Amino acid sequence: MAVLIYSRNHPVEDWAAALRKEAPDLDIRLHPQTGNPAEIDVALVWKPPPGLLQSFPNLKLIQSFGAGVDGILADPNIPKHVPLARVVDGRLTQGMSEYVLLHVLRFHRQVDTMANNQRNRTWRWLPLVDASERVVGIMGMGTLGGHVARKLVDFGFQVASWSRGLKAVDGVTSFHGDDHLEGFLRICNILVCLLPLTPQTRGIISRRTLSLLPRGAYVINAGRGGHVVEADLLHALDSEWLSGATLDVFNEEPLRPDHPFWTHPKVTVTPHNAADSIPAHVAPQIVDNIRRLQQGLPILRLVDYARGY
Ligand code: NDP
Numbered sequence: 001m002a003v004l005i006y007s008r009n010h011p012v013e014d015w016a017a018a019l020r021k022e023a024p025d026l027d028i029r030l031h032p033q034t035g036n037p038a039e040i041d042v043a044l045v046w047k048p049p050p051g052l053l054q055s056f057p058n059l060k061l062i063q064s065f066g067a068g069v070d071g072i073l074a075d076p077n078i079p080k081h082v083p084l085a086r087v088v089d090g091r092l093t094q095g096m097s098e099y100v101l102l103h104v105l106r107f108h109r110q111v112d113t114m115a116n117n118q119r120n121r122t123w124r125w126l127p128l129v130d131a132s133e134r135v136v137g138i139m140g141m142g143t144l145g146g147h148v149a150r151k152l153v154d155f156g157f158q159v160a161s162w163s164r165g166l167k168a169v170d171g172v173t174s175f176h177g178d179d180h181l182e183g184f185l186r187i188c189n190i191l192v193c194l195l196p197l198t199p200q201t202r203g204i205i206s207r208r209t210l211s212l213l214p215r216g217a218y219v220i221n222a223g224r225g226g227h228v229v230e231a232d233l234l235h236a237l238d239s240e241w242l243s244g245a246t247l248d249v250f251n252e253e254p255l256r257p258d259h260p261f262w263t264h265p266k267v268t269v270t271p272h273n274a275a276d277s278i279p280a281h282v283a284p285q286i287v288d289n290i291r292r293l294q295q296g297l298p299i300l301r302l303v304d305y306a307r308g309y
């Protein structure tokens, strides 16, 4: 089996080493050292240049480096007859819960205000809000959102979720579908976006949806930058509607040096590292899919091309 690896974001040599360790028989090729394109069976990719996947006439599996596949589906020429698999990994999921918990608690316990007070040598007692009085709303109740929701319930927050289908998770009020988005947003003191980026979810954090949040709400986006209409978010922050925002993902990455998010007093920027695929942890599931392909067994963690996630 010949496996082509392409990514500008991942340490491709480390990935090649991790795959070889799991499966020494694999013929691993790092783009652009592809050799004969007709020999490529599997493509392990992240944001491949448009047309790259189509150039492998005998491709049998497209495997994403990560959980999100929007960077692969962005290629208008993607060969849709080839199965596309994504990563579902316990360590990555745990990492996302750590990230969301960290920033929910940072807002909830007024850490930024206290840090400012310390800088000014100001001793100011701040009244605490009980976790049970805050509603954390999670947009996207899949692998990541579901895990995050359970952790937040354990911390005593009121938790609401919004997804396409109705969910039954203890302690979580489930909203689903476009008709129930408004009702969901109206109760969220902290909004967490863990949606996949699809034509339906692009720009979903907009002037309209932000205006439905209670005044003083806080926004955490670790889904994709394309979920946020940046000018609308800045307007909501500057008009004192929102208390603040933590953003891990951006329309354009890396965030350009003159972007207003960098210096906005109410914005925390992190460089798309809320959670990550670690080669040694993820290589076994990729090799498992390659073995399944060889044995004619069903591929796991498949993406539905029609839904876009
Ligand atoms: P899943 O596919 O497991 O879950 C997606 C969730 O979004 C599902 O609950 C789905 O609803 C919901 N959803 C999709 N479309 C809509 C819609 N139109 N309306 C309402 N709900 C919708 O994905 P994961 O949880 O594994 O990952 C989510 C995203 O997180 C990834 O796509 C990626 O963009 C991002 N991510 C970011 C990382 C980072 O470091 N910042 C790291 C990893 C992922 P339903 O369940 O009803 O189908």
Ligand code: OXD
Residues within 6 Å of the ligand: 065, 066, 067, 068, 069, 275, 276, 277
């Ligand atoms: C992913 C990511 O989708 O890291 O896995 O963003």
